Amino acid sequence: MNAPADFHRFPAGEPTNISRRRFLLGSAGVATGALVLGFGIPLGAPRALAQAAPASPDAASRVPAFIEIRPDDTVRFLSPFMEGGQGVFTAMAQIVAEELDIDPSVFVVEAAPAGKVFQVMIGGMRITGGSMSVRLTYDFMRRLGASARAMLIEAAARRLGVAAGTLTTEPGKVIHKASGRSLRYGELASGALDLPVPDASALKLRDPKQFRWIGKPVARLDMHEKSTGKAVYAIDCKVENMLHAAVQHAPRLGMTVGAIRNEDLVKAMKGVHSVHRLDGAVAVLAERWWHAKRAVEALSVDWQEPAADSDGRNMPVDFGSDAFVKSLAATTGDGEEAESEGDFAKAFEEASQTVEATYHSQYLHHAQLEPPSALARFNPDGTLELWMPNQAPEMFQGQIAELTGLDPSQVIINSPLLGGFFGRHFLYPAGNPYPQAIALAKASGRPVKLIWSREEEFLRDPLRPAAAVRFRAGLDAEGMPVAFEAISATEGPGEGIANKRGKGIDESAVEGLTKKAYAIPNRRIAQQFVKTPATLAYWRSVGNSMNDFLYETFLDEVADKGGIDPYGLRLRLLHGNERLTNLLNAVGELSGGWKRGPYTAADGTRRARGIGMASPFGSEAAAIAEVSIREGQVVVHDVWEAIDPGSIVNPAIVEAQVNSAAALGLSQVLMEEAVYEKGEPVARNYDLYQILRPDQMPRVHVKIVESGAKMGGIGEPPLPAVPPAVANAVSALTGQRVRSMPLSRLKFDS
Amino acid sequence: MQLRINGESREVDADGDTPLLWVIRDDLGMTGTKYGCGLAQCGACSVMVDGVITRSCVTPVESVADSAITTIEAIEQDAVGKRVVEAWVKHQVPQCGYCQSGQVMAATALLKENASPSAEDVHAAMVNLCRCGTYNAIEAAMMDLAGIENTAPESEAAGGGEGGLGAGTIAAGVAVAAGAAVAGGALVRRSRKAKAAGQETSPEARPETRNEEEGA
Numbered sequence: 001m002n003a004p005a006d007f008h009r010f011p012a013g014e015p016t017n018i019s020r021r022r023f024l025l026g027s028a029g030v031a032t033g034a035l036v037l038g039f040g041i042p043l044g045a046p047r048a049l050a051q052a053a054p055a056s057p058d059a060a061s062r063v064p065a066f067i068e069i070r071p072d073d074t075v076r077f078l079s080p081f082m083e084g085g086q087g088v089f090t091a092m093a094q095i096v097a098e099e100l101d102i103d104p105s106v107f108v109v110e111a112a113p114a115g116k117v118f119q120v121m122i123g124g125m126r127i128t129g130g131s132m133s134v135r136l137t138y139d140f141m142r143r144l145g146a147s148a149r150a151m152l153i154e155a156a157a158r159r160l161g162v163a164a165g166t167l168t169t170e171p172g173k174v175i176h177k178a179s180g181r182s183l184r185y186g187e188l189a190s191g192a193l194d195l196p197v198p199d200a201s202a203l204k205l206r207d208p209k210q211f212r213w214i215g216k217p218v219a220r221l222d223m224h225e226k227s228t229g230k231a232v233y234a235i236d237c238k239v240e241n242m243l244h245a246a247v248q249h250a251p252r253l254g255m256t257v258g259a260i261r262n263e264d265l266v267k268a269m270k271g272v273h274s275v276h277r278l279d280g281a282v283a284v285l286a287e288r289w290w291h292a293k294r295a296v297e298a299l300s301v302d303w304q305e306p307a308a309d310s311d312g313r314n315m316p317v318d319f320g321s322d323a324f325v326k327s328l329a330a331t332t333g334d335g336e337e338a339e340s341e342g343d344f345a346k347a348f349e350e351a352s353q354t355v356e357a358t359y360h361s362q363y364l365h366h367a368q369l370e371p372p373s374a375l376a377r378f379n380p381d382g383t384l385e386l387w388m389p390n391q392a393p394e395m396f397q398g399q400i401a402e403l404t405g406l407d408p409s410q411v412i413i414n415s416p417l418l419g420g421f422f423g424r425h426f427l428y429p430a431g432n433p434y435p436q437a438i439a440l441a442k443a444s445g446r447p448v449k450l451i452w453s454r455e456e457e458f459l460r461d462p463l464r465p466a467a468a469v470r471f472r473a474g475l476d477a478e479g480m481p482v483a484f485e486a487i488s489a490t491e492g493p494g495e496g497i498a499n500k501r502g503k504g505i506d507e508s509a510v511e512g513l514t515k516k517a518y519a520i521p522n523r524r525i526a527q528q529f530v531k532t533p534a535t536l537a538y539w540r541s542v543g544n545s546m547n548d549f550l551y552e553t554f555l556d557e558v559a560d561k562g563g564i565d566p567y568g569l570r571l572r573l574l575h576g577n578e579r580l581t582n583l584l585n586a587v588g589e590l591s592g593g594w595k596r597g598p599y600t601a602a603d604g605t606r607r608a609r610g611i612g613m614a615s616p617f618g619s620e621a622a623a624i625a626e627v628s629i630r631e632g633q634v635v636v637h638d639v640w641e642a643i644d645p646g647s648i649v650n651p652a653i654v655e656a657q658v659n660s661a662a663a664l665g666l667s668q669v670l671m672e673e674a675v676y677e678k679g680e681p682v683a684r685n686y687d688l689y690q691i692l693r694p695d696q697m698p699r700v701h702v703k704i705v706e707s708g709a710k711m712g713g714i715g716e717p718p719l720p721a722v723p724p725a726v727a728n729a730v731s732a733l734t735g736q737r738v739r740s741m742p743l744s745r746l747k748f749d750s
Numbered sequence: 751m752q753l754r755i756n757g758e759s760r761e762v763d764a765d766g767d768t769p770l771l772w773v774i775r776d777d778l779g780m781t782g783t784k785y786g787c788g789l790a791q792c793g794a795c796s797v798m799v800d801g802v803i804t805r806s807c808v809t810p811v812e813s814v815a816d817s818a819i820t821t822i823e824a825i826e827q828d829a830v831g832k833r834v835v836e837a838w839v840k841h842q843v844p845q846c847g848y849c850q851s852g853q854v855m856a857a858t859a860l861l862k863e864n865a866s867p868s869a870e871d872v873h874a875a876m877v878n879l880c881r882c883g884t885y886n887a888i889e890a891a892m893m894d895l896a897g898i899e900n901t902a903p904e905s906e907a908a909g910g911g912e913g914g915l916g917a918g919t920i921a922a923g924v925a926v927a928a929g930a931a932v933a934g935g936a937l938v939r940r941s942r943k944a945k946a947a948g949q950e951t952s953p954e955a956r957p958e959t960r961n962e963e964e965g966a
């Protein structure tokens with residue numbers, strides 16, 4: 001994750017027919033007679049693949065992502081991306097199905113396993129994150145579907161003894177119009193097994209004007225299983241002879257296990273199999289998780305302070321998040337430049353008026369509803385198999401190979417559905433349960449499923465960074481900003497995870513302060529690196545999740561200083577930018593025409609509206625929020641959001657993602673924060689770590705704008721514009737400037 | 751002990767104080783009922799006990815030994831539950847899906863007790879957390895099921911201010927959120943507040959919380 005450039009290496013190669021590798025496919029659950037197309041295997045690969053695949057009880061882990069057209073007319077698709085609610089399984093099926101010419105509802109989608117073979121095939125890492133899944137594989141998935149369709153047509157031509165050119169398709173069938181004959185794909189699959197994949201240049205893709213499924217609100221494939229409890233998450237996985245494990249972590253990261261005062265007592269507790277000492281934690285194994293949890297919590301451990309010279313990211317006993325954020329705000333200095341244009345210093349010096357203010361954000365938990373878990377099993381053939389939530393199977397595989405000394409090909413990663421992720425399931429030092437599960441499986445000689453209780457999760461969940469940004473702006477005689485500076489005192493998530501600075505600025509620390517589209521001629525954006533004691537993480541929309549809040553709320557302060565309406569100011573700063581002008585107009589119209597207020601609503605409450613914009617992950621977003629104050633606290637009534645991802649695959653999924661991202665953005669701005677005192681988190685469960693409740697959810701109105709620009713992301717981009725829209729509305733309503741999140745810390749007069 | 755669950759009688763060998771959730775998941779091997787918090791905060795573990803929505807993570811198994819328990823695994827065997835599932839699919843409610851077993855159970859329990867609930871009844875019953883923010887989709891599915899046209903007046907859709915979740919409930923919750931930022935001395939008091947808010951919807955909330963133990 002340190003090198004976002006790597007993301008763009010995906011995918012490589014062209015579709016390849018791997019049906020011939022029947023010896024392998026048969027044991028991977030592929031139906032007999034199914035046509036199987038794999039991703040971009042280099043020529044001559046079958047032999048290489050066979051060599052790379054040692055005898056394994058579970059050959060599925062050796063089979064790459066593929067599409068399998070089965071004799072029963074269903075299509076099995078192994079997705080390179082994990083499904084965690086963002087609808088990627090359905091979107092992938094839609095794209096392949098469009099070109100294959102088959103109803104996407106016949107798709108059965110599963111997460112592709114990790115493996116050396118698989119890595120070879122995509123020519124690099126794969127990650128479910130950065131809202132990249134669809135936009136970076138769109139063309140490839142279309143070609144995959146088109147290749148399969150061409151092969152089925154060829155198989156039909158041979159079967160019917162006619163020229164392929166006389167054949168067409170209808171969903172799921174090849175048609176010979178002249179004779180009125182037709183053959184189902186399922187009937188044809190076996191005939192296509194040994195056909196070559198057509199040359200990429202010979203493929204004809206559908207005219208987008210004739211798309212039947214792409215661009216339509218196709219129903220999601222996973223709705224029924226997720227409404228009936230049948231969906232399987234990592235926490236639900238089980239294998240024979242498995243022990244359950246629970247851990248108690250050291251209260252502060254870096255502390256080590258000293259004496260356990262009541263070990264014998266705990267060992268005698270009901271159901272306890274054994275007690276274990278781990279790196280910075282103790283664990284109990286039991287036949288039931290409840291017994292393990294109760295016993296491990298009963299352990300009384302003398303936690304030892306880390307050695308003075310230990311080089312880990314140790315949590316100091318005096319870390320308090322409030323004091324720390326204050327210290328960020330008190331930093332001085334110019335920082336390191338991340339973006340600059342014109343001459344800020346000179347323009348600021350010559351400005352008619354100036355504004356200076358310091359804004360800050362807070363630490364956040366991911367708080368995905370499924371607590372992390374890992375199930376580890378050593379197989380008789382020497383392989384190590386894991387079931388665990390992850391957003392990057394090959395990266396986990398590599399780490400585990402390093403940890404255990406196994407070859408990566410001996411590490412099998414199963415990736416069940418994610419019970420929410422929001423950035424939680426990348427590799428985080430001390431933030432993933434798998435090393436503990438592996439150690440416990442090794443120690444006990446049995447498969448072990450470890451679940452982190454919610455309390456242990458909130459103790460080790462790496463945090464979304466906090467930042468304090470010192471802003472300065474200079475205005476011209478008309479009140480327009482001509483000079484703009486932002487110096488962010490923070491540590492970026494990339495820097496935090498690596499536990500060292502990379503070369504240059506961590507882009508994920510400053511994105512959202514940088515790359516704003518506003519035409520302010522003299523700008524300077526900088527990062528002042530301040531190392532954080534807490535562990536850090538990616539969080540939905542990463543740097544943008546807070547930086548657009550910080551920037552866009554200060555921009556309203558600038559607008560007020562210059563006596564210009566904030567919506568009008570943005571329009572003027574975007575003059576000549578057709579895409580963003582359209583977007584701003586679209587959200588204005590969606591809300592019934594821009595009005596800031598305050599005004600009195602039909603129910604007698606005083607209300608006002610605010611605007612926020614963001615350009616995250618290749619998409620553009622603009623949001624307007626309407627708020628009132630009830631008993632000193634903010635109520636959000638409506639959010640209107642216009643989003644332009646260039647073009648889209650499924651408007652229903654986009655609308656659901658806007659709702660979802662808006663909810664997380666609202667949760668952040670209204671009430672969320674991870675507070676540390678004396679080196680420990682104050683909240684260990686949802687009672688003190690509050691997240692948005694149903695009664696706090698506003699209506700969300702969505703306008704999708706397809707400008708035709710390069711396809712952008714969908715999962716994260718709707719989030720960052722929402723918090724500033726809310727905060728700006730609150731400032732407009734109360735006359736009280738909002739310079740920090742969450743709003744629940746502030747008191748407002750009704 | 752014998753448990754009556756999903757119309758069957760099952761023998762379980764568990765201590766009486768084991769939470770029903772873990773008996774269902776580990777002893778009976780039914781994993782549709784989810785663990786989210788273990789503290790009656792999220793609702794992911796909701797099941798029906800004699801038709802009453804119950805947070806199984808804080809329900810000792812011995813307290814339900816004589817009751818009929820229904821989990822998500824049997825939801826479509828119930829006519830009302832089947833309708834709820836259909837509405838969930840029609841309105842494309844789930845995202846990650848992790849909270850949805852509990853949401854479907856809560857919806858079913860409400861509709862079994864009251865076939866045509868008011869919007870206020872719906873808001874009072876549908877209080878489970880969803881980190882994916884499917885609240886508006888749940889609202890739409892529920893209004894459909896309740897036969898209410900989903901053009902709720904602003905004040906309702908905007909947060910149930912006038913509904914069953916009265917302003918008092920909201921204010922209590924917000925006070926906790928604000929309080930969480932204050933120094934550690936107030937921990938016990940805050941935990942009690944959180945508990946009071948939680949108890950309005952979950953009578954089974956156990957009398958102390960882990961946070962409280964730590965603060966004490």
Ligand code: FES
Binds near residue numbers: 789796
């Ligand atoms: S698991 Fe959260 S309420 Fe029971």
Ligand code: FES
Binds near residue numbers: 420879883
């Ligand atoms: S759908 Fe993910 S938590 Fe509700």
